[in-house]
Amino acid sequence: MSKKLTERNKDYSKWYNELVVQADLAENSAVRGCMVIKPYGYAIWEKMQAKLDSMFKATGHQNAYFPLFVPKSLFEAEEKNAEGFAKECAVVTHYRLKTDPEDASKLIVDPEAKLEEELVVRPTSEAIIWNTYKGWVQSYRDLPILINQWANVVRWEMRTRLFLRTAEFLWQEGHTAHATKEEALDETELMNNIYAEFAEEFMAIPVIKGKKTESEKFAGAEETYCIEALMQDGKALQAGTSHFLGQNFAKAFDVKYTSQEGKLEHVWATSWGVSTRLMGALIMTHSDDKGLVLPPKLAPNQVVIVPIYKGEEQLEEISLVAKKLADELRAAGISVKYDDRDTHKPGWKFAQYELQGVPVRLAIGPKDLEKGTVELARRDTLTKEFVNQSEVVEKVSNLMGEIQDTLFEKALNFRNEHITKVDSFEDFKKVLKAKGGFISAHWDGTPETENKIKELTKATIRCIPFNAETEEGNCVLTGKPSAQRVLFAKAY
Amino acid sequence: MSKKLTERNKDYSKWYNELVVQADLAENSAVRGCMVIKPYGYAIWEKMQAKLDSMFKATGHQNAYFPLFVPKSLFEAEEKNAEGFAKECAVVTHYRLKTDPEDASKLIVDPEAKLEEELVVRPTSEAIIWNTYKGWVQSYRDLPILINQWANVVRWEMRTRLFLRTAEFLWQEGHTAHATKEEALDETELMNNIYAEFAEEFMAIPVIKGKKTESEKFAGAEETYCIEALMQDGKALQAGTSHFLGQNFAKAFDVKYTSQEGKLEHVWATSWGVSTRLMGALIMTHSDDKGLVLPPKLAPNQVVIVPIYKGEEQLEEISLVAKKLADELRAAGISVKYDDRDTHKPGWKFAQYELQGVPVRLAIGPKDLEKGTVELARRDTLTKEFVNQSEVVEKVSNLMGEIQDTLFEKALNFRNEHITKVDSFEDFKKVLKAKGGFISAHWDGTPETENKIKELTKATIRCIPFNAETEEGNCVLTGKPSAQRVLFAKAY
16 A cells, blocks of 8 residues: 545546556556456455356356367358457467577577467357357257356457456356257347346446447347446446357358257357456446445455554454454354454554455444444445444444445446437537436437447447337437437447 | 277276266367366366365465466576476467458468567466566565466477366466465475365375475476376376475566565565366276266265156156255255256166266156155165165265265275385386386486486386385385385376
8 A cells, every 4th residue: 555546536547547456456467468367356256256157057057168279260260250359369370489599598489380270369269169069969959058168368459458458358258059049039138137137236236238239249149238337437338248149150160950850950059258347347336536345245355353452462352352243243144354463553454445445344442342332434435333342243234235235326326317318419419528428319220320420429339228118219410210219328 | 878988997098088078078179189178077177176266265375367478588587497388388479360362261360460579378377477476575564475376278288188188278376475485385385285185085086295306396396296196097197286486486587575674585486286187187086987986075966866757647756756855965965966858768867977977876766656765876886775765865965975985995995005115126117017006116316217217117206205204225226225215107
């Protein structure tokens, strides 16, 4: 620790970058665009993983692992997918280094160890997986295949930011194979719903479910469903996507099955993923000028206890109480850190745990010993109160749910206040500039108009919401007829 | 399913390869030397991960994530480590593909997208991690750093085998930093002990703890501790290693700390890892000619229930009993699969679950309904008995521990019967040929003799065991004096 963070309203982007580093979540590495996820950041990611993994398994999915590399000839088999990712591929061309003949302390690529076929480091795994599924599917009895993979992927992005856009990131990618179009569409929707449920109930991030336009959908997909969240600076963030891939990959890799009626058919596919980008969404949805604010369900430590003492003897007395409380809280299923380090002062610890977003802080000093109290501070509201030691467990247990709900409500209110209906392009531009957020507007359905609006305003169509009413209207740019509003925003 | 497996005593290697594929554990992929870990195999790996992860955390370690790539200049910084891995590195040289001007359906590496500095796909992460630790360590207060990473790594092996030796594999790698040599040595030993405990108590694989000779130790280590297991064909398998790295990486990356006395010192290091290779050890230790045999602690399904029925009505009656039993078993903490698929016959299912090593099979037919019994079959002993339905839960609960113990005892007896003391090189060769296993022999301590024995017999020194008595003797090859026997074996 650590200088004060830049304030959000002064420079949101700088605030974010400082927060990620100072709260010990992640940092840049020696490899361009690749991050180091530090233990505190990784502990949050592990909680996300564990919850998502259990949701996937509860819906019948199993984990597996496929190769990191995709031979170029497989990579290029599904044309649109290949085209979409070719521009940002890390490519392995050699399999050996050797001592530099001019400087024995250096290594050079051994030109004699050139691969016959280049290997692409997976930017996504449809190609390698569908090439594998070919061997797994003969009959309708072999379907569905419901597989998920936790893995690292590489996309050679030119402009990177910690968690939000990194050359290497961690994610899960589901890849399913189905006998019918309907079943694949159901799966696509199911997984988008699971992402929404996870975002809202676990991360306390309200999201809008919808589908992407032609120009925004995944390379190789027929349809991309998504969940879109809104950050505190009024920019949207795509928090998860679920793709209906039609028979594109089955055709590219010749994956067919014999149906119950004995007909040979191509298999239907979906894929779906969320990534460490969610860490960025989490940070930007809830945090404040003092640092990270974590929903209790994701906090590695839900409670921290800090003793305030002078001298060994006082510390011992306080520790008796603190450790008893910690045990009781743990028995109630709450994770607790007791920080009795003598290398740091209580004030330093207070600031540190605020910066790191620990939901509840308990402080115990000599006066608390006399009175049988503790000082309880909530990270989300920055409020404090004294609580009887005998009531701490019940109080904190209730607070876990209350803080989780409060964070969600706050984010939901903010999001709802930042969805603005506009009916003219003047208003569109005015609202976008003054307030940001989602702009709900009519659009004539053409990629040309979508592109034009993007050129003029930098706003893109985040999604065509699923739950929107049909409403006759006119495109905000061209005036052509439209039957439904879509959501525009500037986005991460 | 699936033709009969080749018998172990006919062709052990073929038996292994067939078993891995037929039991749905893993298969080869389109990428040379890289495997696909299938859901059933991955489920076993996940159980290993979960247990190891909890053991690491219980000893104060935290997870983090470091980049997949290592810039060449960092890779070469620690000379011995670089030399050890340079010959088997996948190297990324370009970051973009483009359309082949001669064939628009193909992609080629874009020569304009050549990296300024090549990136090595990590074969191990000491270099990238120690380059990071440099920024984390200033004072003794920043130590120790106790970090583990779950990751994929790539070593371009020329001869690969599923799980045992693959170009890409999954592993965990611990990387710790300490203020003193003593503390680092303690950590090295602690983690080797954790691996031994995990192997014996969880995988039911007896192991010998020891240290590697100079020529067998990790490239860049001062000392490598290891656990060595013995497979059924008499070959040894290194199941885990823990390295004391001295100050080698701290010096290569200039990582220093200010001690409590105000002196600037280099940091001391360890690293330690186990990999998906453990899957190979698991398979080869316990399995038989009918397929996989799994210790209950690692079995994705500890119990399978198969109904034997004619017609819907009978199935319904049996299912009532089966589902009740399944619920009761689950309530007792036992994982159960109830396989009532009508697409496969009971005989097929029996063979399939034998092949996949499910520890306990329960079969329920019409006669069992009358008598209130089930047929219980143990996978490890291939024995069957009838059990009253009311006694199933207690019986199976007890069996879980009993099977776990039986497998360990069996493997331990086999291992102990295959440690042979020899005192002449003639006997050495004779025993190695006739019986294999570990050969306990005196060695003069020189790499020359070690190499000579390797050349002549293909046996290497697996370890210098920690628990061995000192014993005056003469080197089995040179007759020079020796103070301790070491363990030789042919090895995977």
